[in-house]
Amino acid sequence: MTEPPRDARERLIEGTRELLWERGYVGTSPTAIWRASGVGQGSMYHHFQGKPDLVLAAEQRSAEQMQRDIRACFAQEGSAYERISAYLLRERDALRGCPVGRLVADPEIAADGRLREPARETFAVLHECLVSALEDGRNAGEFAADLDAVRTASTLAAVVQGGYTLARAEASAEPYERAVQGALALLRLADR
Amino acid sequence: MTEPPRDARERLIEGTRELLWERGYVGTSPTAIWRASGVGQGSMYHHFQGKPDLVLAAEQRSAEQMQRDIRACFAQEGSAYERISAYLLRERDALRGCPVGRLVADPEIAADGRLREPARETFAVLHECLVSALEDGRNAGEFAADLDAVRTASTLAAVVQGGYTLARAEASAEPYERAVQGALALLRLADR
Structure with missing residues (x-):
């Protein structure tokens, strides 16, 4: 030592x-x-103090990194659509999955409120950034005037997380890319 | 014995x-x-023969049930939008997650092509049902004429899988419901 x-x-x-x-x-x-x-x-x-404490510290580390990345992505210059697509399309290892989202697939972590907290908090940060970008875009006339920002933000966050699941099942990044491109196309189609 | x-x-x-x-x-x-x-x-x-064999049989059982449920859901009477929303909204225990999708979050299963196969096959069945419903709806004028059925099908499948992840992180079914309602609203907004 x-x-x-x-x-x-x-x-x-x-x-x-x-x-x-x-x-x-x-x-x-x-x-x-x-x-x-x-x-x-x-x-x-x-x-x-023991394994749960150490696991929590490891989770918090992953959560902090991800929250910093999310905030940086949405702080970029550009239209709302550009910021949202930058987030959805930013380089990811789709086959590895989300370092935070995958934690809650683990039964032991999902069952423990303290161990679930870093993932909950990270998704809350993402939701806030997405709602804010969607509202900006709606106000700027980029998206349909009656787009529900809160629900759509959950849809977009789910597309990323679920895209990872589809990619892992096929051992290919393609389903992830299709899912994200399809979501961006729907956002675009919704405005006309 | x-x-x-x-x-x-x-x-x-x-x-x-x-x-x-x-x-x-x-x-x-x-x-x-x-x-x-x-x-x-x-x-x-x-x-x-051993644990991997038994795990595969267990996975195949879950996959068969889910494929039967998916096919039954899309075989119902109704418009394309009705069939798709019936699938997305059908009663689910969002906090438990998808019995098939959650398997591939498991590193040991994702790393093994044989153990990954039941999930891959199930998502292929779902994709086929969604593409077919989206094409029907597009042909019937329910959805935008330039809707990309293949990508949108991946988006909708990802919304369900990712909705589970968000629900587990919050220990609440609400994020799942918001994600699905947001996706259905985007499909509707896209047609006008």
Whole structure:
């Protein structure tokens, strides 16, 4: 245990993120975490109370990154349609899926309000950004005047998450791309 | 091991479905399967070569049921819009998620072409039903003449799958309902 404490904490968080991703909550055992992180066994309990605490820290890290990316994407210059399509089309590894959304497919995480919180919060940030862009576009005459921004924002967020599911089932990014292109076309068709 | 063989096989499949649902692939251990199914330990290897074989049988059972439900839903009387909304709005336990779609969120299942197949096949059946309904509706003047049926079908399938993800993150069916209602409204707005 010669590593500096902050570095060990960091490695534990990153190791847990990787394991959650590859093996899910049940497959992320304390032993696997120590091994993946390359820290001494005692280090985990020095930095974290136990597995749920460490998993929460790993989830929060993924959630923060995603919230920053979402906000940056919607803060770009351009029309509402351009900002929304930049978000939907931004480079993604559709086959890996959403680092945050996939967490709640995990039964253990979905059942625990505390472990579900980072995903809930991230989707709330996304929803807010989408509603705001849709309202801007409606006010600017880009979208139909009677477009329901709140419902449409949920539709667009669902298209991204569900696009990942379809892509994983086919082991191909194509269904993701079709789903997103179809949603953008519907937004366009709705304005005329 | 006094149970008749077919009954033991059936109980193994149903026990595995339940475990996959509650604990995911990694959490579905052979021991847990014997216990959940209430059959003798030898019975599993009498009926199945091992865990992957049994998981595949459990997945195929879920996939067959869902494909039957999808086909029944789209075979109903009514306009294309009515058939599509009947599918999107049909009673679902949004918080539990899709018994087929959730399988591919599991890293072990997504990584194995054989275990991924029941989900791929089910989404192919759904896609076919949606494309056909969208084409009918376009031909009947219910939807915009330039609606892309193939892409829109992927969008609608993604809305359902992603709606589950949003619902699980919030522990509420509301985001699912908003996503689906928003998609139906876009289909309607697109025709005018």
